[in-house]
Amino acid sequence: MTKAGDSAAISHVGKIRSNNQDSGYAGKHLFVVADGMGGHAGGDVASAIALQRIIEADADYTSAQDAEAALQSAIISANNELADAVFEHPELAGMGTTVDAIVAVGDEIAIAHIGDSRIYLLRDGELSQITTDHTFVQRLVDSGRITEEEAMVHPRRSVLMRVLGDVDSNPEIDTMIMGTHPGDRWMLCSDGLSGVVDKDAIEATLAQELPARQVGEQLVRKALDGGAPDNVTVVIYDVGVERSANAQTPVIVGSASRPLAFQNEAPKRTGLLPSLRLHAARANPLASSHFEPASEDYLDELIEEDARRARRRRLTWLVGTIALGLAIVLAALLGYAWTQSRYFVGADDNTVVIYQGIQQDIGPFSLSHEHKDTGIPLSLLSTYDRQQVEQTLSAASLEEAEEIVSRLRTTTSKDEDGG
Template sequence: MTKAGDSAAISHVGKIRSNNQDSGYAGTHLFVVADGMGGHAGGDVASAIALQRIMQADAEFTSAQDAEAALQTAISSANAELAETVFEHPELGGMGTTVDAIVAVGDEVAIAHIGDSRIYLLRDGELSQITTDHTFVQRLVDSGRITEEEAMVHPRRSVLMRVLGDVDSNPEIDTMVMRTHPGDRWLLCSDGLSGVVDKDAIQVTLAQDLPARQVGEQLIRKALDGGAPDNVTVVIYDVGAERSATAQTPVTVGSASRPLAFQNDPPKRTGLLPSLRLHGRSTPSGPSHFEPASDDYLDELIEEDARRAKRRRLTWLVGSIVLVLAIALGLLLGYAWTQTRYFVGADDNTVVIYQGIQQDIGPFSLSSEHNDTGIPISMLSTYDRQQVERTISASSLEEAQEIVSRLRTTTSKDDG
């Protein structure tokens, strides 16, 4: 059995958001990240409610399978509590949250995941992504429609297909049990980190032989250096390391660390929660990166993505053709200009007027023989012969012919 390791939980509002809708928890056995959504009025409430319910699973279990079942129950209960909260406070309609959780049990961990927050494992210097994003673009990646690099910048990269909230009364939650090794370093993070800092940079940072909190602070800094357009939350759990004094007490960060303001307001509705409400979706009071996962909606998004890909290919093709034509036109105009120039030079024995310029592009010459004057090189004075051999430039054919006439006159005088 491995010893409980060092841990840390850190959250930052980022550089653009006005409030922190993330929640994080590093406890005795439980580690959680929740990324809320639903605009200013609901995202922070959703992640806080979910985390406060899931924190009840921070207990010592006899097996990882028991911990896995407890996580499943806690997350499902959190989903029901979110739906009831929306029923009593309709202004929070459309709010939801992702959840990633780990419970450490001996030399195993139980894992639960829903949404696009992520769990990574650094083992022997190699970083692996343990969870799979429940997003529209991940489905496109899985189906081979786009690459992982394209998914990073896809306009629909924030559309979630699975999430906790008031939409689905029984959301599908991914759970698993994995064995841990001494020296393993687990990272749970919101997409405020994974959407800004690439996997290689995360791996290099996690691989440092530093306490969990220092590593977490460096990851937050990297996200901020990358612009941090979203809230950033990281939770780190080290297996087999000595637990630091500051990590002995469970730590809660983000919106769950503050009182929920709406709890002081009287409920807008009373009575039992209608089951129909669990399957609907009210209009959120602010922007949300959650959209329902119905088959019709998914088909619509796929068709839209196909149209976008077709437009992108057409734009690329047209742009390429225009670029090639522009380059070809530039070359033609450049070549046409060179053919307005002349120079006087020498072949093996005589003076020759050449059309073009003394320049080659690869195997192509930009000059050609226009007229062999028949004037022997040997009949020129030493000075004129040197000038001709070095070539004499002319701006026109007339100027080149005047140069040749001068050379011919000089040659005749020398003969006389």
């Protein structure tokens, strides 16, 4: 049996949101993060309703299997309460929430997960992500369509495929049981942290030998330093570390720590047409912040949209590459044409030669060629002229090159006459 560990729950509204739609809980055995969605007046209600129901599962269980079953039952009940709330308050239609929860039972941990909040485990200095996001981009990653790095900036990265809310009476919840050891540090967080702070930074922060609350506050600060576009909630549970005196008291943070408030009073349910509770009237629906249904047709549509986007990216890259290639070829042709407008006078083995081009090579390619062998022997040139020719004499045009040759020829003739 492990000792009760240190724990902490911290939540921050972030730098962009006007209200906190996250809820967090650190109890005696149970630890929960819920990230609500559904607009200004829906997300906070959803996470609060779900958390208040789920924390009833904070109990001492005889086995991790019992805790796992209790967690799943509590989450399904929370889902039903959300549907009831929407039926009685239609203005909340479309609200939903993620849920990540763990229950410590002896040397084991029972885990429940739905949505894109995450559970991490730091063991022996190495961080592991325990849960898998129920998101559209995660499916693309799993299928090999995109990389983890591409998923971080994908335009559909916030689309959830599974969530608690008024859209599914029997949502699929991931549950598992894992062994745990003294020294393990468990962290639950909303995507306000994991979507801003990278895994290496999270690992380095969690690895510090500091109390859970200090570590949690540092993680929230890193999210704020990164811009914190969403609410940030962190819950930490340390295994095998003695608690402080007040750590045994359960802590609730975020929207669940405040009384629930609804925009208006809607007519109470009469009991007629109970099946309508999952499809409440939506005269004035509040836009969902990042949930869309996980139907096969919808998923196929998203995948096809992503494929179209990938094709557009490839086409743009291809057109850009071709344009760049053409520009390089054009520049090379223009550059070569310019070199061929230049001339210089130099020496062949024994005679003076007019060359077209410039005295430069590009790899195995020469930018000059022999234009005309003048037939003037190098041996008849004066020492000065011969040195000049061997070092080459540049000419801006063929006419200028011919003038240089004419001067050399005249000098040679005079020397012959004088001789």
